[in-house]
Amino acid sequence: MLELWGRKNAYNVLKVLWMLAELGLEYRHYDVGSRPGELETDEFLALNPHARIPVIRDAGKVIWESNTILRYLAASHQDSGLWFSNTAERAQAEGWMDWELCKLQPDFIELFWGFYRTPAAARDAARLQAAAARLAAHFRLLDQHLQRQPYLGGEHLSVGDIACGVCLYRYFEMGYEVEQPEFVMQWYRRLSRRDAYRNSIMQSFDELYGRTDF
Ligand SMILES: N[C@@H](CCC(=O)N[C@@H](CS)C(=O)NCC(=O)O)C(=O)O
Numbered sequence: 001m002l003e004l005w006g007r008k009n010a011y012n013v014l015k016v017l018w019m020l021a022e023l024g025l026e027y028r029h030y031d032v033g034s035r036p037g038e039l040e041t042d043e044f045l046a047l048n049p050h051a052r053i054p055v056i057r058d059a060g061k062v063i064w065e066s067n068t069i070l071r072y073l074a075a076s077h078q079d080s081g082l083w084f085s086n087t088a089e090r091a092q093a094e095g096w097m098d099w100e101l102c103k104l105q106p107d108f109i110e111l112f113w114g115f116y117r118t119p120a121a122a123r124d125a126a127r128l129q130a131a132a133a134r135l136a137a138h139f140r141l142l143d144q145h146l147q148r149q150p151y152l153g154g155e156h157l158s159v160g161d162i163a164c165g166v167c168l169y170r171y172f173e174m175g176y177e178v179e180q181p182e183f184v185m186q187w188y189r190r191l192s193r194r195d196a197y198r199n200s201i202m203q204s205f206d207e208l209y210g211r212t213d214f
Pocket residue numbers: 010011012013033034039051052053054064065066067214
């Protein structure tokens with residue numbers, strides 16, 4: 001059976017939970033990452049030398065990096081429609097995945113950590129504003145793209161939507177005032193109609209409020 005390591009409220013673990021739910025796959029879950037030192041044990045470092053979650057093991061192979069895990073699972077279950085056998089079509093979705101990793105996620109994490117996870121008295125307003133402005137620009141970019149098509153990779157849900165769509169619930173629900181671009185919101189509503197999205201992503205994250213200890 002597929003195994004998954006990582007606390008279920010971690011941003012990058014959420015991507016994998018959503019993917020597993022879309023595929024209807026059973027898995028064994030190891031809840032690591034919320035207690036000090038858990039990712040630095042010899043046992044865990046043998047799985048992921050970068051001491052990060054998520055990690056999966058499937059068919060005897062260990063895989064880390066959330067977007068790599070998404071690619072692996074989608075490519076291994078091509079009947080799900082989440083992958084593209086046509087390489088040019090696949091590249092459309094994959095471009096957004098790589099952009100998520102280097103642009104969208106760092107700015108989202110900066111805002112989420114700086115605002116939601118940092119106790120109010122310790123927040124840095126100027127830094128938050130700068131992160132929020134960068135994120136707003138990212139979302140405008142997504143909006144332009146989604147004006148032309150319902151999903152990031154084209155006409156149906158794919159790995160690209162899972163990588164980028166994971167942040168929407170926290171972005172719009174964490175209590176920081178943000179723009180709500182029309183086509184992003186339509187996309188968000190489309191995702192929200194999926195059981196897999198609601199059951200994995202649209203979950204309370206109250207336990208992270210004001211917590212910087214993990
Ligand atoms: N690029 C990596 C980033 C992994 C990462 O930074 N994961 C965070 C959780 S979202 C982590 O392991 N944090 C340490 C912890 O939760 O203890 C990926 O996409 O998998």
